[in-house]
Amino acid sequence: MTLAGLALLIVLGTAPWQTCHAQGALKKKYEALRQQMVQVAVADAGITNERVLDALRDTPREAFVPTRLREQAYLDAALPIGHEQTISSPFIVAFMTESLDPQPTDRVLEIGTGSGYQAAVLSPLVRDVYTIEIVPELGEQAERTLKRLKYDNVHVRVGDGFLGWPQRAPFDKIIVTCSPENVPEPLVEQLAENGLMVIPVGERHQQSMMLLKKENGALVETELRPTLFVPMTGEAEENREVLPDADDPKILNGDFEEDLPENGFVQGWYYQRSMELVDDDLSPSGHRHVEFSSSQAGQKAHLLQGFAINGETIGSIILSASVKCEDVLTGPDAQDLPVVALTFYDDHRRELGTGFIGPFRGTRDWRNLDNEMRVPEDTREAIIRIGLFGATGSVSFDNIIVRPRPRGRR
Numbered sequence: 001m002t003l004a005g006l007a008l009l010i011v012l013g014t015a016p017w018q019t020c021h022a023q024g025a026l027k028k029k030y031e032a033l034r035q036q037m038v039q040v041a042v043a044d045a046g047i048t049n050e051r052v053l054d055a056l057r058d059t060p061r062e063a064f065v066p067t068r069l070r071e072q073a074y075l076d077a078a079l080p081i082g083h084e085q086t087i088s089s090p091f092i093v094a095f096m097t098e099s100l101d102p103q104p105t106d107r108v109l110e111i112g113t114g115s116g117y118q119a120a121v122l123s124p125l126v127r128d129v130y131t132i133e134i135v136p137e138l139g140e141q142a143e144r145t146l147k148r149l150k151y152d153n154v155h156v157r158v159g160d161g162f163l164g165w166p167q168r169a170p171f172d173k174i175i176v177t178c179s180p181e182n183v184p185e186p187l188v189e190q191l192a193e194n195g196l197m198v199i200p201v202g203e204r205h206q207q208s209m210m211l212l213k214k215e216n217g218a219l220v221e222t223e224l225r226p227t228l229f230v231p232m233t234g235e236a237e238e239n240r241e242v243l244p245d246a247d248d249p250k251i252l253n254g255d256f257e258e259d260l261p262e263n264g265f266v267q268g269w270y271y272q273r274s275m276e277l278v279d280d281d282l283s284p285s286g287h288r289h290v291e292f293s294s295s296q297a298g299q300k301a302h303l304l305q306g307f308a309i310n311g312e313t314i315g316s317i318i319l320s321a322s323v324k325c326e327d328v329l330t331g332p333d334a335q336d337l338p339v340v341a342l343t344f345y346d347d348h349r350r351e352l353g354t355g356f357i358g359p360f361r362g363t364r365d366w367r368n369l370d371n372e373m374r375v376p377e378d379t380r381e382a383i384i385r386i387g388l389f390g391a392t393g394s395v396s397f398d399n400i401i402v403r404p405r406p407r408g409r410r
Helices: 004-013 016-043 050-058 065-070 090-099 116-124 137-150 187-191
Strands: 079-082 085-088 108-111 127-133 154-158 171-176 191-203 206-213 216-227 276-281 288-292 302-308 314-329 339-345 351-357 362-373 382-387 394-405
Touching: 016 050, 050 090, 050 116, 065 079, 079 137, 090 116, 090 191, 090 206, 090 216, 108 116, 108 187, 116 127, 116 137, 116 154, 127 137, 137 154, 171 187, 187 191, 191 216, 216 382, 288 382, 302 351, 314 339, 314 351, 314 382, 339 394, 351 362, 382 394
Parallel strands: 108 127, 108 171, 127 154, 171 191
Antiparallel strands: 079 085, 191 206, 206 216, 276 288, 288 394, 302 382, 314 362, 314 394, 339 351, 339 382
């Protein structure tokens, strides 16, 4: 500490050893939260690669989020980092990293630096990480953070990631943390033979996480799971061929009648945890519904779906669902109960409010429920969530529908 810094602390009435003690206590707090996050949100959710788990345990996620959000850094959630972008949830970071099968000799290209957190997690697992960010302010901030934390094998540049980094090609692995409509051809060209690419592709609110392997110059595709990444910045997003109709929002597969694909994930929804697709002729709509069960309080059990919605033209949404519950008890926190929740976001991914059907307790047979929710005028997208959310027992959902009402209509 400089003499000037010491003098300032004395003027402020704070002794330097008190400051060090406070910093040490904060560091221990974040370390404890990080260990809990890795266990509950990552390991318990199915990530088994010990090298990946260790990397997450050692990466200070709080350093990669805005100061005002550091208390939320270790929630299993995507958080806004500015410029309409987010830091991915811990589970998605872990899932994509494990899917890459990172090896100590790998040279990895990352498309979409964002906060720099994904690159930091990869850093101890591979030889070099080359990462590209299209938003200059984000790329420059990430580079400063990575240098400050001494991730010396991470190399950052600002540019169009979908053009790749030809001067550094070929790459053993490529990880894409933003979602194009199709796989960019330059990335295919820059992937080494027998190399792997993990990339979410698809429509703006309906994407699939794909694992691609390059064999004899062509890609062999494996669909891993449904996912949702925020809209991208740049020409690729603006030139999408298929765009959502924000003036006519809909829930896809809200009656759960679509067959399960080979990967076992219910279609149209994502972040599936502790859920079973049930064939039952007594289902309120069709012959299937979803059921969430848990005997462990606090366990993740949910499904999510995103969709576009224009708050300038839509004044309210009538959300309806059929719900059945059995022996449902509150989880560790008072709010840990089953609900149908609809959260609204603006075009910067800022949360504008949430409406609910529920919560639900005890044992009740199928009920058809609805709730009309005001849509904030700045709304541009929404996420619907169903599940136990930390409660124990079982809860079933079916026939989930949103019906928009034009703004100004009574």
